[in-house]
Amino acid sequence: PLEDDRVYGPGESLRFQLTLIGKAIDYLPYFIYTFEELGKMGLGKGRGKFSLDEVKRIGGRLKGNGKSEETIYSAVEKILRMNLSSSALDLSPVTCYPTPPTLRLLFLTPTRLKFEGDLTSDLKFHILFRNLLRRISLLSYFHCGDELKVDFRGLIKESEAIQTQKSNLRWYDWERYSGRQDTRMKLGGFIGRVTFYGALDSFWPYLSLGEFIHVGKGSSFGLGKYEILRMNDEP
Structure with missing residues (x-):
């Protein structure tokens, strides 16, 4: 919830x-x-x-x-x-979305993204996309029986050109109790809003899918949930 x-x-x-x-x-x-x-x-x-x-x-x-x-x-x-x-994950173009040069995301639950082995609190678009693409690829292969056939290197290189326009992210410390380990686990992550700017056309299908499957560590129990904000949503 x-x-x-x-x-x-x-x-x-x-x-x-x-x-x-x-x-x-x-x-x-x-x-x-x-x-x-x-x-x-x-x-x-x-x-x-x-x-x-x-x-x-x-x-x-x-x-x-x-x-x-x-x-x-x-x-x-x-x-x-x-x-x-x-069926396999559907990555067809999302026709209900326009393709503006601006992307606004609202992270609703603590989001834990790793880059080069470390958790990051300074979110760059390419870090978000790397984690999202990896999750989609693994889910497609192991749960849908279909290997994701996309140009991984090309997409990641393209994602590195997307810039952060505005960030209102903050770290949120969250704990859960693990009955299996009989201990409380600290699973903090960032929440809040961020705005990216650039040529985003190639990324909309993946970003739209990410709204449903979440992104990052702990996504299986609700972490990493985000929404794509429309231009008329509250700032």
């Missing part, structure tokens, strides 16, 4: 996102069943009970603001209304 709430009273709603990729999409019914059973068992120290109300599929951006949503499962009907056929 993106909200910071840790305590929920009776009648309050908790909304969270789950991203399934490639072969994992076929297991969506099992995830739904698991969350329903988890609600009966209880969650947290007090084992608070909950019920699964509905599941929505989030699609690409609409022509207006926001992303499309479609209810595919509800507690009333208990019928999954979705084609579960999985």
Whole structure:
């Protein structure tokens, strides 16, 4: 969940996102069943009970603001209304985006990007793109059974020409408890807004996909989530 709430009273709603990729999409019914059973068992120290109300599929951006949503499962009907056929990652051009020379990103959860073996807090576009391209390539190969066929060196070289126009990023220290290791883990990263400038046409499909799959270390449990801001979004 993106909200910071840790305590929920009776009648309050908790909304969270789950991203399934490639072969994992076929297991969506099992995830739904698991969350329903988890609600009966209880969650947290007090084992608070909950019920699964509905599941929505989030699609690409609409022509207006926001992303499309479609209810595919509800507690009333208990019928999954979705084609579960999985396919390789689609990197076709994103027609809903214009191709302006300016890119504005909002990092919503701590983002941990490595370059030359070290975590970076001074974000350059090529560092973001290297990490994103690597994640997309690995997901495509291991989860979708399809090798990503792009000019890696050419794209990375092109990404090095993109400049940072404005940065309002800040480091956010975040901790999580690891039951397996029985210890608290520090997983801080940067959050906030950054604006890049340059010839961005080649990068829009990857950046759009990154909104859904996140980027950087810890992305499997929610880190590295960002949104592409439109020109009419708040500064």
